[in-house]
Amino acid sequence: MTNLAPLVSTISAAFLGSFVEMVEAFTIVLAVGLTRGLRPALTGAVLALAVLTALVLAFGPLLALVPITILQFAVGVLLILFGMRWLRKAILRSLGIVPLHDEEAAFSEETAALRRQAGDRRADYLAGLAAFKAVLLEGVEVVFIVIAVGGAHGQTLNTSLGALAAFVLVVVIGLAVHRPLARVPENALKFVVGLMLTSFGIFWTGEGIGADWPGADLALLAIFAVVALASLAIVRWLRDAHPAPAGERPR
Template identity: 50%
Template sequence: MMTGALVAVALPSFIASLVEFVEMLTIVLAVGATRGWRSALAGTAAGIVLLALLVAAFGPALAYAPLDALKIVLGALLVFFGLRWLRKAALRYAGVIPMGDEAGRFARTASQLSGGATPASLDGAGALTAFNGVVLEGLEIVFIVIAVGASSRNLAVAAIGAGIAGLIIVALALVLHKPLARVPANALKFVVGLMLSSLGTLWLGEGLGVAWPGDDLSAFGIGAAYLAASAIGIGLCRKRSSSHAGSVSA
């Protein structure tokens, strides 16, 4: 039971962080390649310090909040957050919006920063771009770590899950020196969306005093229901888009 709880906390935190670290890394690599590694690393370090301060400020403080209230607030926020990821991933699978493209993101950021590169010295625009990228992508990691960790009273485990993901991505970046275009980001986002929506619904329900059959195990049932709801949504979108294409061509 204890191991299961740890997995339920560490796994969503790990997978979600993996996806966000890939996006963060793409921006940092683009800055490093165009404006020099000193600027990229300075912006990254400043961003990481700010994110760590946010976790240190809000994480331990939440340990003193009443658990039921915490489960309602953070559970609801996890539901909002998870359903947003799930909806976006479903629309990508249905072919409504394009799949995430790390190589394209790298090219866009690099072209925005190209010109007047000064690789040897610290470049303000480059450092700021890296800082923004790290903070904006990192905010999602911070939220997941705090929400999943605080709701289950396992902040350290959630933080370790995110930390391992960060180490893996940094190690891959050091070896590859290019954006990680082959990571199945949409599939991972779909899985994380399912996990966070299920855990959020479970904790929100507990906070509201509902009776889940099977207690914590009902998270699997809730996840299956969300999976079915997404599959129905994707199926309906595909059906309508094929009938729409048919009526346009006719």
């Protein structure tokens, strides 16, 4: 049980975090594919995936050269900052202070931009570049999650499999419905992933400075519960102080 908790939580964090980022990247790639054809869309996406794979292969093994306590502390601090950034965005969006990310709107905007470039002789090149940038930019966050969440406890392979599963699921669903995945509760997923990354960060920062967590790895579940309750309390407090505008609801 002690070993199962961190394994399930690391794979879940990698899967959910990757799923959110993959949905955003797929929206742009789909717009490119429907507007300019499969060739530029697939070329840009595949090149970006190759770059991302190279990053994982290059930086993953380097983590083994870093002393474990230093690695845990450094990764822990980064995960706290990264996770709290996701939490902040999710909270502000749930309150209506920041607009929710709209995949349909992003798809329409990208499609319109690509159609305006239709008369340019470089249209296919620009379309492929758009797909490349979308996959690369969203993928960099996936790589960070895979390496950071998996590296501190030697589970990079497991987190990579979680990210790969998310990628396959998004592609399969996206190709089946042939439209942006607008109904994915992206903000709720970002909130959960933010909680998980922040919890990992606190846990590993503690291990890095020599803390002896009660219950060993099971302490991660308690940390998650505390962070979740604190975050929900903040959401409730802010919602009372700043009621969401009419028509704005979290998704």
